[in-house]
Amino acid sequence: MKVKIQVVIESDNGESQIVQEVTQIERGILQPENLGLSLAEAKTLLQRVQRTFVEKQIFEYEKQHNSCLNCSKKLLHKDKRIVVYRTLFGKLKIKSNRLFYCSCQDQPARTFKPVANLLRERTSPELLYLESKFSSLMSYGLSVKLLQELLPIEGEISATTVRNNLHACAQRLESELGEEKGAYIEGCPRDWDELPRPDLPLVVGMDGGYVRSYDKKSQTKGNFEVIVGKSIKADGTSKRLGGVYCYDTKPQRRLFEVLKSQGMQMNQRITFLSDGDEKLRDQMFGLNPNTEYLLDWFHITMRLTVMNQTAKGINKKDTKLNTDIPKELERIKWYLWQGNVFRALQLLEDFVDDLEIEVLDGNDQPEVKKLFKMVREFETYISNNGACIPNYGERWHNDESISTGFVESTVNQAISKRFVKKQQMRWTPKGTHLLLQMRMLILNGELRHKFQQWYSGLRLDNEPHLQMPHAV
Numbered sequence: 001m002k003v004k005i006q007v008v009i010e011s012d013n014g015e016s017q018i019v020q021e022v023t024q025i026e027r028g029i030l031q032p033e034n035l036g037l038s039l040a041e042a043k044t045l046l047q048r049v050q051r052t053f054v055e056k057q058i059f060e061y062e063k064q065h066n067s068c069l070n071c072s073k074k075l076l077h078k079d080k081r082i083v084v085y086r087t088l089f090g091k092l093k094i095k096s097n098r099l100f101y102c103s104c105q106d107q108p109a110r111t112f113k114p115v116a117n118l119l120r121e122r123t124s125p126e127l128l129y130l131e132s133k134f135s136s137l138m139s140y141g142l143s144v145k146l147l148q149e150l151l152p153i154e155g156e157i158s159a160t161t162v163r164n165n166l167h168a169c170a171q172r173l174e175s176e177l178g179e180e181k182g183a184y185i186e187g188c189p190r191d192w193d194e195l196p197r198p199d200l201p202l203v204v205g206m207d208g209g210y211v212r213s214y215d216k217k218s219q220t221k222g223n224f225e226v227i228v229g230k231s232i233k234a235d236g237t238s239k240r241l242g243g244v245y246c247y248d249t250k251p252q253r254r255l256f257e258v259l260k261s262q263g264m265q266m267n268q269r270i271t272f273l274s275d276g277d278e279k280l281r282d283q284m285f286g287l288n289p290n291t292e293y294l295l296d297w298f299h300i301t302m303r304l305t306v307m308n309q310t311a312k313g314i315n316k317k318d319t320k321l322n323t324d325i326p327k328e329l330e331r332i333k334w335y336l337w338q339g340n341v342f343r344a345l346q347l348l349e350d351f352v353d354d355l356e357i358e359v360l361d362g363n364d365q366p367e368v369k370k371l372f373k374m375v376r377e378f379e380t381y382i383s384n385n386g387a388c389i390p391n392y393g394e395r396w397h398n399d400e401s402i403s404t405g406f407v408e409s410t411v412n413q414a415i416s417k418r419f420v421k422k423q424q425m426r427w428t429p430k431g432t433h434l435l436l437q438m439r440m441l442i443l444n445g446e447l448r449h450k451f452q453q454w455y456s457g458l459r460l461d462n463e464p465h466l467q468m469p470h471a472v
């Protein structure tokens with residue numbers, strides 16, 4: 001059996017018709033593996049249909065753009081130039097007209113190429129969308145492999161082009177984000193009183209994580225900090241955001257836009273949870289007049305757990321310590337849970353003193369020294385953040401947020417898979433920041449909408465605009 005596949009192109013008035021054969025497929029005895037099309041055949045088919053289709057579209061477009069917009073005089077043809085354009089179904093080398101401008105008006109140049117002007121970005125929006133989608137979730141190299149496996153674009157895209165395209169999209173996002181400004185609070189308390197009754201508080205959590213860096217120029221290695229946040233509405237819906245601390249020039253604007261998109265009102269309360277890091281709180285300052293800053297319970301318990309682990313390594317027979325360390329830590333935790341910073345600090349002070357005497361008396365167990373250092377640091381931590389320690393127990397009882405454990409998972413989602421686990425990869429602050437922007441767009445479920453905003457004719461839903469032929 002021989003199957004011939006043709007493309008039939010009809011003019012709008014139905015008068016002329018072009019029939020072009022794109023491929024022939026032969027089949028012998030039916031086997032499971034030769035039923036229908038193979039991927040290779042489908043790729044060839046798509047590639048050829050695409051070429052025929054585009055050739056005709058370009059021909060029509062050039063026919064419509066060959067006369068002066070001002071005086072309608074036919075424009076003089078100079079020569080043909082190749083425009084390279086990447087699509088889902090192959091890289092096209094489009095022969096396009098170069099025309100002389102009409103002399104009826106002053107022009108910036110002598111000639112122009114209508115098709116090149118139309119196809120300024122040399123990658124089709126839909127390919128750009130798929131590239132962005134995959135490379136935000138997996139490595140650039142893997143994204144290229146996957147796309148090449150499924151689409152007829154072997155050898156036509158590379159990790160570098162995909163990365164550059166993703167960066168260009170992220171730069172576009174960045175440029176759409178308004179400028180950073182000193183203050184975002186609008187109106188005064190009297191105006192806020194007149195606002196409608198606000199929603200329940202927005203809960204904002206922020207946390208940082210480190211990514212290994214590499215500077216090509218100086219060949220230096222190091223770390224830089226990625227800050228990730230999540231804002232949760234009372235109805236449970238949430239949005240994520242992130243940036244590279246040393247690179248981001250608009251962290252507050254970024255956070256403000258997220259809060260605004262969640263309907264934040266100036267009379268609405270915000271609960272801001274963090275590990276007490278000043279620079280995280282700074283991002284929130286000036287965005288909302290009713291913000292309460294809380295120390296994240298998760299970070300308190302994490303430190304206590306680590307201290308407990310360290311204490312287990314101490315050989316009790318060689319110490320003069322009378323305190324039952326796990327019990328003591330449990331008591332401290334209990335006072336902190338109730339927001340009793342005063343009592344917790346008293347206990348911590350005594351604990352630090354006991355450990356200090358132990359160290360001064362010559363106990364040289366490394367665990368004792370380590371624990372001494374940790375408890376002293378914890379005391380400073382609690383003392384510095386005392387004002388942000390609420391009665392966690394009461395809040396918990398009232399179903400109010402006490403922890404950004406939910407941000408931990410965002411940090412993981414945002415950076416671990418793509419940045420940390422891939423040990424051989426080293427990142428630049430800029431590359432990481434830009435990739436994060438696209439990644440957050442995906443995690444927030446906004447990528448498709450964004451592309452449709454950028455390219456209004458782009459259809460990305462599952463039901464494409466196909467007219468089915470009449471029943472034959």
Ligand SMILES: [Zn+2]
Pocket residue numbers: 068069070071072073102103104105
């Ligand atoms: Zn003219």
